[in-house]
Every structure is written in C-alpha cells, then in structure tokens.
Amino acid sequence: MVKEIERAGIPVVHICTVTPISMTVGANRIVPAIAIPHPLGNPALSMEEEKVIRRKIVETSLQALETEVDKQTIFEVKY
Amino acid sequence: MGKIKVVHYVNQFFAGIGGEEKADQVAFKQDGTMPIGAQLEKGMQAINPDVEFVGTIVCGDSYFNENLEKAKADILEMVKSYEPDLFIAGPAFNAGRYGVACGTITTEVQEQLGIPVLTGMYKENPGADMYKTKVYIVPTKDSAAGARDAIKKMAPLGVKLATGQEILASCIDNYMPNGIRKNFFETKRGSERAVEMMIKKLAGKEFVTEFPMPDFDRVDPNPAVKDMSKARIALVTSGGVVPKGNPDRIESSSASKYGEYSIAEFDDLTEATHETAHGGYDPVYCNQDSDRVLPVDVLREMEKAGRIGKLHEYFYTTTGNGTAVLNSVAFAKEFSQKLVAAGVDAVVLTST
Numbered sequence: 001m002v003k004e005i006e007r008a009g010i011p012v013v014h015i016c017t018v019t020p021i022s023m024t025v026g027a028n029r030i031v032p033a034i035a036i037p038h039p040l041g042n043p044a045l046s047m048e049e050e051k052v053i054r055r056k057i058v059e060t061s062l063q064a065l066e067t068e069v070d071k072q073t074i075f076e077v078k079y
Numbered sequence: 080m081g082k083i084k085v086v087h088y089v090n091q092f093f094a095g096i097g098g099e100e101k102a103d104q105v106a107f108k109q110d111g112t113m114p115i116g117a118q119l120e121k122g123m124q125a126i127n128p129d130v131e132f133v134g135t136i137v138c139g140d141s142y143f144n145e146n147l148e149k150a151k152a153d154i155l156e157m158v159k160s161y162e163p164d165l166f167i168a169g170p171a172f173n174a175g176r177y178g179v180a181c182g183t184i185t186t187e188v189q190e191q192l193g194i195p196v197l198t199g200m201y202k203e204n205p206g207a208d209m210y211k212t213k214v215y216i217v218p219t220k221d222s223a224a225g226a227r228d229a230i231k232k233m234a235p236l237g238v239k240l241a242t243g244q245e246i247l248a249s250c251i252d253n254y255m256p257n258g259i260r261k262n263f264f265e266t267k268r269g270s271e272r273a274v275e276m277m278i279k280k281l282a283g284k285e286f287v288t289e290f291p292m293p294d295f296d297r298v299d300p301n302p303a304v305k306d307m308s309k310a311r312i313a314l315v316t317s318g319g320v321v322p323k324g325n326p327d328r329i330e331s332s333s334a335s336k337y338g339e340y341s342i343a344e345f346d347d348l349t350e351a352t353h354e355t356a357h358g359g360y361d362p363v364y365c366n367q368d369s370d371r372v373l374p375v376d377v378l379r380e381m382e383k384a385g386r387i388g389k390l391h392e393y394f395y396t397t398t399g400n401g402t403a404v405l406n407s408v409a410f411a412k413e414f415s416q417k418l419v420a421a422g423v424d425a426v427v428l429t430s431t
Contacts, residue, residue, distance in 0.1 A: 010301065
C-alpha cells in the first residue's frame with residue numbers, strides 16, 4: 001500500500017515495527033515502532049506515559065515527511 | 080502404444096527463413112521438423128522412442144503479434160490437422176515477441192484443443208510473467224547458445240506431458256513456478272539443509288534458498304511536505320482498526336476489502352468506539368485503545384496546536400495479515416485516488 005500511495009504522488013511515512021519488511025517492500029520514509037501488537041503504544045506504561053511516546057513517534061514521522069530523501073531512509077525516534 | 084505425435088511452433092528465425100526483415104512472415108505449416116525441433120525430437124526419443132515430430136508451424140514474430148486473432152485461429156487449425164499428443168513452442172530464449180507468441184499460442188492450444196503444451200524461455204522474457212501460471216514454461220538461458228541446456232530440460236518434461244505422467248514440483252521437473260504447490264518429501268532433514276546452505280554462504284558459494292522473497296518494485300520518494308502547518312494529513316493502516324463491531328466485516332486475514340471510515344467526530348479512539356479486525360497478532364492492546372495502532376488522539380492534538388494543518392476526515396484500513404500483494408495494491412490504488420482528489424498532502428501509514 002505504501003508504494004501505491006507514493007506512486008499516486010503523495011509522500012508517505014511508514015510506521016512499523018519490523019523495518020526490514022518495510023525496506024523489502026519498498027517504503028521510502030520509515031519510522032520504527034514499539035511492538036507488533038501496539039506499534040504506537042506500550043501497555044506496560046500509564047496512559048499518559050504511553051501518549052508521550054506516541055507523540056514522539058508521530059512527531060518523528062512528521063519530521064520524516066518534512067525531510068527530502070533520495071533513497072529509503074529509516075528515521076530513528078529519540079526517546 | 081502407438082506414435083506420440085508432437086507439433087512444434089517456431090518463429091521465422093528458427094525456421095531459417097530470416098531475421099527481423101522476415102518477421103512479418105504469415106503462418107504456415109510444414110510436415111516434419113526444423114533444425115531445433117529435430118534436436119528436441121532426438122532428446123525426447125532418447126527417453127521414449129515412440130516420439131515423432133509430425134509437423135512444424137512457422138510464424139513471423141511481428142505477424143503473430145500484429146495479427147493476433149487471425150494468427151491464433153489459423154495456427155489452431157494447423158495444430159488440429161495433425162491431431163498431436165503434445166504441442167511445443169520455442170524455446171524463445173530472451174526474444175520478447177517470440178516469447179509472448181509462444182506463451183499466447185500454447186495457452187490457446189491448451190484451452191481450445193485440450194492438448195498438453197510446453198514452451199521455454201528466459202525468465203525475464205515478458206512472455207514468462209504473462210504465461211507462467213497458465214502453461215508449463217521451462218526456464219532457459221537468454222540466448223540460443225543455451226539451446227542444448229534448454230532441450231535437456233524440455234525433453235523429459237515434454238515426454239511426461241505427452242504421455243500423461245504426473246508432473247512433480249517445479250524444482251524437480253524444471254519449469255517456472257506456476258503458483259501451484261506440490262508436496263514432496265526431502266531426503267535430508269531441514270537442519271541439515273540449513274547448515275549446508277549456511278556453509279555454502281560462508282564459503283561465498285552459490286546456494287538456493289527454500290524461501291525466496293517475492294520481487295518488489297521500487298517507487299521514487301515524493302518531495303517533502305513544505306509547510307506542515309498547512310498540510311492535510313491522512314491516516315492509513317494495515318493494522319485492521321475498524322469502528323466497533325467491524326461494520327463492513329473486513330476479514331481477519333487475507334482481506335478482500337478495505338474500509339473507509341470517518342474520524343471527524345473523534346478526538347480519541349477508545350474501547351467503546353474502535354477495535355481491530357486483524358488476526359495473527361494479539362488484538363487485546365488495540366481493542367483497549369486503538370490509538371496504539373492509529374494515533375488519532377495525538378494527531379488531533381497536533382491539529383489543534385497548529386503542528387499540522389488538518390487531520391483528514393477519513394482513514395483507510397485493512398488487515399495486512401496474509402493479504403495478497405495484488406489485493407493490497409488494488410486497495411491502495413483505489414483509495415490513493417480518493418486521497419489525491421481530497422487534496423491530502425501526506426499520509427501516515429501504520430502497520431502491526
């Protein structure tokens with residue numbers, strides 16, 4: 001899906017846990033997530049703490065969309 | 080059993096008529112073989128002496144592709160006139176139009192006349208991708224210099240097909256994988272094979288993986304978003320987030336559809352409003368709070384704070400679990416057009 005969106009002319013960032021799959025599939029802007037069943041959350045934390053990390057991942061994703069790339073790039077989240 | 084009759088199809092080049100300048104040669108038939116057919120016949124006779132190439136059909140590559148319907152109909156009649164037990168076309172190696180012609184005509188003969196068919200070509204010949212799931216195609220080298228190798232593989236498979244023997248897995252009977260799974264027992268157990276592969280890999284030798292990755296193409300990245308504070312951002316997920324109750328019944332795996340749902344009314348996804356339809360991962364965390372997969376809460380805050388211009392009213396969702404690449408490509412092609420039409424500037428896609 002990520003490639004078809006890109007092909008349609010819309011920049012897209014892929015938030016996913018298994019980044020090698022995303023690389024193989026061909027996403028260009030990739031942000032690593034927390035875990036497969038909860039990519040943007042962590043049930044071991046409080047809801048508030050979870051939201052802090054979720055905000056960081058989304059912020060990193062927006063920054064990825066604001067960054068010009070000429071090849072597949074993984075944007076690490078700074079926790 | 081009597082004679083095993085084979086009809087062979089070749090292009091103008093392999094008929095010795097000429098090259099490109101003779102590519103408009105109209106289809107004709109001739110009893111007996113052409114040189115490459117004679118080699119193939121010899122290869123098959125070595126396995127079963129009853130094989131006989133009764134006729135050869137010759138057609139120019141351009142003529143075939145430019146007069147497709149007439150060429151197909153005429154050649155079908157010619158094949159029928161010999162009442163063969165097997166129809167072979169090529170091998171076409173890496174000749175594109177010849178490969179497409181071989182694939183087209185073998186498919187046609189198989190479907191219309193119910194005769195077993197066989198062809199051969201290089202794996203990158205466009206005819207290979209078009210027809211490998213329809214007819215048996217033996218992978219060959221990319222030029223006629225690989226004729227001997229091609230015949231070595233085509234002859235045994237041809238004999239099997241002509242005599243109605245069971246066709247085994249593609250790696251045993253030497254045809255391009257056609258998507259049909261054949262079970263067989265390996266003589267060595269998995270651990271042994273894995274160690275052998277690893278040793279070959281460490282030694283820098285070639286090895287054949289038992290789990291090849293599908294071929295994925297690449298798309299160049301689009302330019303970055305210039306002004307995020309004015310941008311319309313849409314959410315897409317393969318994590319199966321759906322409104323509570325999964326109103327469109329999106330399948331938990333091998334999805335046949337995607338959903339389009341409004342989030343205009345939501346600042347936060349909760350246990351009461353959303354859940355996941357996705358099988359294959361523990362759904363508890365997403366069912367408790369779907370923001371963990373589709374971060375509506377955070378993006379809504381960012382929208383209010385002016386970090387992004389607008390969170391697009393609709394999100395698009397499906398389950399990525401075992402869903403065919405072709406299906407997901409079709410889904411995304413369709414909703415991407417909606418996103419473009421709605422003026423969406425960028426997409427955040429989440430996967431589980």
